[in-house]
Amino acid sequence: MEKRILVTYDSKHGATAEIAEKIDAVLKDKGLRTKLVSLDTPVDPAPFESVVLGTAVYIGQWRKNAVKFLKEYQAALAAKKCWIFATGPTGEGDAKELMAGWEYPPKMKNTLEAIAPEELMIFHGAIDMEKLNKLEQMTIKMVKAETGDFRDWKAIEAWALKIAGQLGPN
Numbered sequence: 001m002e003k004r005i006l007v008t009y010d011s012k013h014g015a016t017a018e019i020a021e022k023i024d025a026v027l028k029d030k031g032l033r034t035k036l037v038s039l040d041t042p043v044d045p046a047p048f049e050s051v052v053l054g055t056a057v058y059i060g061q062w063r064k065n066a067v068k069f070l071k072e073y074q075a076a077l078a079a080k081k082c083w084i085f086a087t088g089p090t091g092e093g094d095a096k097e098l099m100a101g102w103e104y105p106p107k108m109k110n111t112l113e114a115i116a117p118e119e120l121m122i123f124h125g126a127i128d129m130e131k132l133n134k135l136e137q138m139t140i141k142m143v144k145a146e147t148g149d150f151r152d153w154k155a156i157e158a159w160a161l162k163i164a165g166q167l168g169p170n
Helices: 015-029 064-072 074-078 106-115 134-143 153-167
Strands: 004-010 033-038 050-058 081-087 119-123
Touching: 004 015, 004 064, 015 033, 015 050, 015 081, 015 153, 050 064, 064 074, 064 106, 074 106, 081 153, 119 153
Parallel strands: 004 033, 004 050, 050 081, 081 119
Antiparallel strands: none
C-alpha cells in the first residue's frame, strides 16, 4: 500500500504556509505521496497514513484551526504517525531557547498526550510589518519583537528529511 502523508497548516500571514510547502516538497522529492492542505479548508485525516501539521504561534497560542483540527481528530491522529511544528520566534539564536522552554499552549497538553506526536518542533518565524494590521503592528512594537525573516531553511529541510527517513520508502 502506498503511504499517503497529509501536510497541513494554519498560517495567518504566509510564513508557516511556506514552511509547510517546503516540507511537502522535500517529502515528495523522497518519493512520498503527499497532499498539502491549508486548515482554512476542512480536511479529514482518515485516508492518510501520517500527518505533518504546522501552526503559527501568536502570544503563546496556536492558531484556532490547528487547535480545532487536533481536538476534533484526536483519536484518528493518535492511531497515525504525526509530527507537529510551530513557528513564531524571531531574532537570532535557538528557537526553543527564544521560547524560554515553551513548547505548546498548556490547554493542548491532554490532546497532545493522547496524540503522542513523533516530534514537536519549533521553527523561527517571520514578521513582515507590511502584512500586519495596525493592532498587530502595535503589539509587535510593544513586545519589541524583532522583525524580518528568521526562518532557517536548512533546519526545516533537515527536519523534513528526518520525517522522510522515519516513514521509509513507499
